[in-house]
Every structure is written in C-alpha cells, then in structure tokens.
Amino acid sequence: MTEKLTLTSPADLRAYVPHLLGGTPTESFVVLTATAGALGATLRVDAPMDAAPLGFAQTVTSLAAQDENATACYLIVYTDETSTDARFPYAAHVAALGNELATARMPVRKVYLVTSTHWAAYGSTERNPLEQITDSNANATLTFMGSAAAVDVYNPALLGKWVEPVQVPVRTEESVEEARREWGTALDADGMPDHETARKLAAWFQDKYIRDFLMADTITTNNGVILDIILGKFNGRPDWKRVDHAETIAFELMKAVPEGQRAPMLTLMGWLQWLKGSGKHAARYLKLAVEDVHGYQFAEQLYDLISSVYIAEVAKNQETAYKRPTS
Template sequence: MTDQLKLTGPADLLGYIPHMLGGAPMESFVVQTATAGALGATIRVDAPMGADPEGFAQTLASFAARDETATATYVIVYTDETSTDERFPYAAHLTALGNELATARMPVRKAYLVTGTHWAAYGTTERNPLSQITDSNANATLTYLGSAPTADVYNPALLGNWVEPVRVPERTEHSLTEARQAWAALLDTTGTPDRETGRAVAAWFQDPFIRDFLMADTITTNTGRIIDVLLGKFNGCPDWSRVDRAEAAAFELMKLVPEGQRAPMLTLMGWIQWLKGSGTHADRYLKLAAEDLPGYRLAVLLHELIGNVYIADVAKDPATAYKRPTT
C-alpha cells in the first residue's frame, strides 16, 4: 500500500494512520510498528480510562508483537482528556507501554498526542494545527489513490421505510441449505442482487441460527466452528475481496427491508469492520444495529467484546490483516 507513498515527517505519519484504520481514531491508543524503511501493522485500542497501566501496556504490546518483523514502533495517543498539567494525559500508561515495547525489542521511536484541536510530540508544549495532518503528503496521496478514511456507507434517512417487512422463513434443513447457497452465489458474483433474491436473503438473515451460518460462510478459510469464525479465529488469510462484496451486499439488502429488520445486516457490517481492524466503524454499525432492533443480542455481544479491547486474530497478524485498497 505504501509503494507510492513517502513519509517525510510526523504529519505524514499521522495522516497515514486513519487510512489504515478506516477512520480517524478517537479516545484511542495507536501503535504503529516499523522496520528499517517501512511501516508495518497499525494497531488501535480504546484509551485505557481507569485501566491499570501495567496490564494495559502488556496487552497492547502483545498485540504489537504479532508483527514479528518489527524493530521499532510509534505510539499515538488520541484523546481530549487532560491531565493535571493539561498536556500529558495517560502519562503512566504511555511510560508502561514504552517499557513493554522496549522489552519486546521494538522500542518507541516517537510518541505523539492528537486532540480535537491540535497535535504535538507527546510531552512537549507544541500545539500544531490539525490542518498539517489533513494537508500532509500522505493524506493527499492516499486520498488520490482512492482511500477514504471518513467514508460512511450507512445513512438511515436515505433508506426510507416504504418497503414491506420480509417474512422470516421456517427454519428447516432445506431452508438453511437454500439460504447458504443463495448467499454464496451472491458473494461469488459482482453487481447487486435483484429485488426478489435480495429480499429472500434478507429474510434468511432475520433468523439468528441461519444468520450465523451466513456470516461464517463469508469467510472461506474458516475452521468449521461458527463460534470461532464469529470471534475472528480461522485458518489462513480470508478472501478479502469476497468479504468486501459481503459488506456491499449487506448495504444493498438493507434497502429492501424497513427499519426493525436492518439489524442483522448492520451487525454483519460491524463484524466485518472489526475483522478489518476498524473498531471505530465497527462500534458505529453495532450501535446502529442495537438501535434498529433494541437489544439485538449479537450486536450487543460483539460491541461488548470490542469494548473489552479484544482484537480479532486476523487483524493482529500482518500476513492475514486487511489491506485497504488504494487503486
């Protein structure tokens, strides 16, 4: 992804990270691994709030250590929280993290602070404008190449409520087989499904049992255990093009059902964003799913999982992690 990208300073690094995460981090710690002349994995977790500094640091450092080629790291604290001197929030957590990363032989080269009003080298009195990040060479180049970190494909107001609800089919062995075949066919082709096919698939997604199979079938390298797949544990690197098609298909299916029946597709989209390593977008979609159908169980459970700083295994490993397309 960085073949056509040259980072010449901290603003470029800070402009690069939202493109890797699929959105600008908020109240987050980000660790960017690096080797000589190249960047590696981009890892984001929620800001520690009241978490024990040592435990938080050990957890985050263990995630970074999944990049076995890394020899150094950058740490960026995204927050509007303030400390007693208003400049160094989460200082104890950052110190502990620096110690853990040094022990793991990937010492911190630089640490930065990004707030809603400015950015700075962490621990300094700088107050650099955020426009330096948005105007950076990295942000301009990646945007030109087609990356859109702030893109949001879901706008409930644009979907409307003029469609009739779909009827949930009876759950049988035959209907499960039929649903899985239809979903596989949809993902193996390009373009949007016709109305009849789309509404049929959307109806199958309303059944939690069938929904879980369809979500698992999105990943062709799964282990065969649905619970493992839903937790982001499967063999090898997924066919990310197929996963992208599943996300696009979920959006198309939402156009064919009214409010109250969109939660399964929103949950699928949130789960996919989580697998891709974008906790920000995952959080948004899962919250919207719980709003569309209050208390929607899978959305609530996944939201709790992500909130506990659980990162999908596939997103931790640079060999299997999603590479956001730029061309």
C-alpha cells in the same frame, strides 16, 4: 496497497493512520510497530479512561508484541482529554506503556498527541494545525493512489421508513441450503440484488441459525467450524474484495426492511469491520444493531469481545490481514 510509500515527516505518519484504519481515531491509543526503517502492524485501542495504567500497558504491549519482527514502535494518542495538563493526557498510561514496550524490546521512538484542534509532540507546548496532516505528502499520495481515509457504506438517510416487515421463513434443511446458495450468488455477482431478492435474503438473516451460516459463507477460506470463523480464525487469506462487497450488500438488505429487522445486517457489517481490524467502525455498527433490536444478543457479545481489546486472528497476521484497497 502494493506501492511503496515513503514517510518523511511526523505529519506524514499522522496522515497514514486514517488510511490504514478507515477513519481518524478518536479517544484512542494507536501503536505502529516498526523494523529496519519500515512500519509493521498498526494497533488501535480505546483510550484507557479509568483502566489501571500497568494493566492497560501490559494488554496493549502483548498485542503489539504479536508483530515478532518489530524492534521499535510509535505511539499516537488521539484525545481531547486534558486532565490537569493539556500536554500530558493519560500521562501515567503513556509512561507505563513506554516501559512495557521497552521491556518487550520494541521501544517507543516518538509519542504524538492529536486532538480535534491540533497535533503536537507529546509533552511539548507546540500547537501544529491539523491542516499539516491533510496537506501532507503522504495524504496526497495515498489519495492519488485511490485510498480513502474514511469509508462508510452506512447512510441512514437512504433507509426506507415505510417498508413492510419480512416474514421469517420456516427453517428446513432445504431452506438453509437455498439461503446459502442465494447468498453466495449475491456475493459473486457484480451488482446489488434486486428488491425481491434483498427482502428474501434479509428474511433469512432474521433466523440466527441461518444467519451464522451466511456469515461464515461470506469468508472464502475457513476450516468449516463456525465459531472459529466468527473469531477470525481462517486457514488462509480471505477474499477481501468479496468481504467489501458483502458489507455493501448488507446495507442494501437494510433498505429493504423496516426498523426492528436491521440488526442482523448491522451485526454482519460490524463483524466484517472487526475482521478488517477496524474496531471503531465495528463498535459503531454493533451499537446500532442493539439500538435496532434492544438486547440483540449476538451484537452485544461481539461488542463485549471488541471492548476487551480482542483482535481477530486474521487481522494479526500481515499475510492474511485486510489491506485497504486502491482504485
């Protein structure tokens, strides 16, 4: 978003987060860095559950500190966990994180709690209705600008149930080049591939060697090393509009094949969401991939990477990170 947005209330800050992350977090800690009256990076990690408070706090702080310009931050705890006191869920973790962030010279200005029924300043007895967030000036402004707080191209109701499986093609130098050429053409086109082309592309995605090349080719700027590309290490800013289009195409390919052959496309969608900085949506797609093909190794490996709070290199840099589009 290139327009300047002024946040004037706690509800505005709460409303801003779903637009940045592509949906309202659940069971999460969200850290928003700040400097000179402006917000910087946004970091979402899963709620710590059984993690040791100090180790959790140190990990989150090391990630937040990658915003080298930050001089302060805000913390929002999204949870329905109550423990012994509903006002202080994950109290030890919040305290440890506050200490670590202060030591890193980016002290926490405010801590807020958001549940499925209300929001409040952390530790207070107040119960503010969630409607204050949806009715806030920031939410209205962002919606008017064309931002959507929840963007999800995956709709299982649209997936066919009586579709013939595709045959995995024989891998040759020529077939790899043809697959990459067809995938590039689909990414550069405005619309969706026809049914025959969708099935052909879906068949190529079944081959893990070709799949990796197609995933790498989705990114317009890279150093040519597939492992680096998978880890989000690029030479410049990707064409994020092309990435959005790739995710939509991936779902179109899923409609052209039966269950048991959708895992590669679900993994692509999860990977693209991770590159955008949305671990929540990434994890969802990767779990669906493993459900589609039990033990689908690539999806399991990416899920383990995300679960260890590893953030894609491209998402750490404000110059290269995904900016949610406006229409």
